[in-house]
Amino acid sequence: MPESLTTSLERVEQHLELLTSIFFAVILVDAFLDWRARRKRDFKDTAANLAVGLGQDVLGRLVGAPIALFALSFFTPLAPWKVPLTWWSWPLGLVLADFFYYWTHRLEHRSRLFWAHHSVHHSSEGFDFSTAGRIAWAEPFLAWYGLVPMVLLGFEPLQVLVFSSMLLLYQTWIHTQKIGRVGLFEGVLNTPSAHRVHHGSNPEYLDANYGAVLMVWDRLFGTYVEEQAPVRFGLTTPVGTYNPVRINVHEYVFIARQLWARARSWRDAALWVFGPPEWSPEKGLSETRATSWWHRLLPAPTGSPLALKVKA
Numbered sequence: 001m002p003e004s005l006t007t008s009l010e011r012v013e014q015h016l017e018l019l020t021s022i023f024f025a026v027i028l029v030d031a032f033l034d035w036r037a038r039r040k041r042d043f044k045d046t047a048a049n050l051a052v053g054l055g056q057d058v059l060g061r062l063v064g065a066p067i068a069l070f071a072l073s074f075f076t077p078l079a080p081w082k083v084p085l086t087w088w089s090w091p092l093g094l095v096l097a098d099f100f101y102y103w104t105h106r107l108e109h110r111s112r113l114f115w116a117h118h119s120v121h122h123s124s125e126g127f128d129f130s131t132a133g134r135i136a137w138a139e140p141f142l143a144w145y146g147l148v149p150m151v152l153l154g155f156e157p158l159q160v161l162v163f164s165s166m167l168l169l170y171q172t173w174i175h176t177q178k179i180g181r182v183g184l185f186e187g188v189l190n191t192p193s194a195h196r197v198h199h200g201s202n203p204e205y206l207d208a209n210y211g212a213v214l215m216v217w218d219r220l221f222g223t224y225v226e227e228q229a230p231v232r233f234g235l236t237t238p239v240g241t242y243n244p245v246r247i248n249v250h251e252y253v254f255i256a257r258q259l260w261a262r263a264r265s266w267r268d269a270a271l272w273v274f275g276p277p278e279w280s281p282e283k284g285l286s287e288t289r290a291t292s293w294w295h296r297l298l299p300a301p302t303g304s305p306l307a308l309k310v311k312a
Contacts, residue, residue, distance in 0.1 A: 023172050027129045049124060055137050064141065068143060068144040068161060072151045101210075112251075132174075147161070197226070
């Protein structure tokens, strides 16, 4: 890679790291102001968010970036052309990165193996700036797979990592209950209102609003939901702990237990690992929500209904 390209990309990364440091400071200020104002807030949850977030940040800097660069560089020779690092490649790349983020994010909600690490972010029963930092320790090892399409389209791996950082950084400010609806931006951009819906465990809010910056993809593919009823944050089955280690491993432990105790066939085992998070042998695929295509990939057992329950 040309030295000028590397230098310019590293400069952008440095600016993003500075903004990230500022955001961590904002988290602390926000928590302090809530404490001074005696606002209702679970400070144990905030501490857990910071512990999880700091662990992820350290792992990301030490191993996440090298793993991602190595993995993405493996796919670079497969690109049929190279996208130049110029003024138009940045807005184009950000829009494409947001599009692929939508589908990666949707996969993380609709397959239990991917949900196992993404559920860490959703396990907080609060919703404030610190929730944005509650990212799984497994994320630095896995985040690269959603970036592969960008490399195959000809973008440089370092530039792709910058796109990813920008999308994640944008989403930090939308983790708050202190900002209401923002008028004409609702339904176009990801806003605090739209993201509160995404974090809701209310039945009507499940599996909605996947976009990073844009809500365009959700509107195109039928997953956009507006905030109406009060949002109940957290998982449908609460994680029930502030321990950062347990927060990070709880879903993997659940999968292992189900495989050991309840997998009656290879089909069951595959669905416990790769199927929708709400799947169980008792419910079957007929109970999965309309955002799942698993009923098309695996035939239902003899005698079970084939109709999907469509989410309202």
